[in-house]
Amino acid sequence: MANLLIVDASSALCSVSLISAAGVQDLTERQPRRHAQRLLPMIDEVLQVAGVDKTALDGLAFARGPGSFTGIRIAVSVIQGIALGLNLPVYGFSTLQLLAQQALAETTVGQVVTVLDAYMGEVFWAVYERNDEQDGLLCRLVGAEQVSDPQRCVDGLQYMLQAHQIDPYNCVLAGNGVALLTPTDRLPALSVVDGIEPLSHYAVDQVANAWQRGEFAGFEDFPPVYLRDSVAWKKLDEQPSLLKR
Missing domain, CATH: 3.30.420.40 (ATPase, nucleotide binding domain)
Known part of the structure; x- marks a missing residue:
């Protein structure tokens, strides 16, 4: 080895x-x-x-x-x-994929939104879905990794929910940037996995x-x-x- x-x-x-x-x-x-x-x-x-x-x-x-x-x-x-x-x-x-793999390893959901505090009033964020191809990767990227202000992140996730790109019953939020996503009532269906670093x-x-x-x-x-x-x-x-x- x-x-x-x-x-x-x-x-x-x-x-x-x-x-x-x-x-x-x-x-x-x-x-x-x-x-x-x-x-x-x-x-x-x-x-x-x-x-x-x-x-x-x-x-x-x-x-x-x-x-x-x-x-x-x-x-x-x-x-x-x-x-x-x-x-x-x-x-x-x-790094965002690393966070997603940890969240997926600790849950049974099929999707995860990873959000990191990017400082300067912004967040890094991305959506990942569970990979079932058994090729060594627990998840794969949906779309692209992004940096934006928290409100644009919320707007983007809201759009993906409405477009059914995110399954609200099969997706979680993870990362220290989740606390920056306000107003939180815009994403009521997504639960949060705490303590993911x-x-x-x-x-x-x-x-x-x-x-x-x-x-x-x-x-x-x-x-x-x-x-x-x-x-x-x-x-x-x-x-x-x-x-x-």
Whole structure:
């Protein structure tokens, strides 16, 4: 079995998973401002616990966004440094899909709307449906991943409900951006799965399948996904958020 390292730093959480012959080893910490200090030590700890030397790694995977601009940049830099140093292929996956896979793993519904706080008065959001083709992906994207203000997100979801693209009895909302979707009475039929945050563990099956299918490649094939074309990024503590902390 291949030794595959997976990292996610796209939110306040920082998570690392390792797939090896010994199984799956996970480590997660809440580090909203210390991703740069903690990600490499966390990788070393996971490797040590699993008894795998970093020179024995076969491939690297990472959440490439959308999400925290700083966190994504840190994850990309760390994975790129290891990949270049050890001449390893990489694989990038969507943070919104990661959230959807967790929600679907914990429920029996067929659809999930994942919503992340994008700060600056906006949310990242997408609709995913359960994938029954047994190809290693628990879900597939419906339409496109988007960034918008919360009201436009609500309007878009309301349209999809009216167009029967979303089944109100078979769909849930998940992610820390759900609290920003006001007025909530515009989406009365959709229940909410609380406590869903990006965790690298829920990318394990997707990453293992991608390895088997030969989908690992160079960094140019998996650029970071910010969804915003151009923005004056601010420090985290200067960014307005509609969520109370």
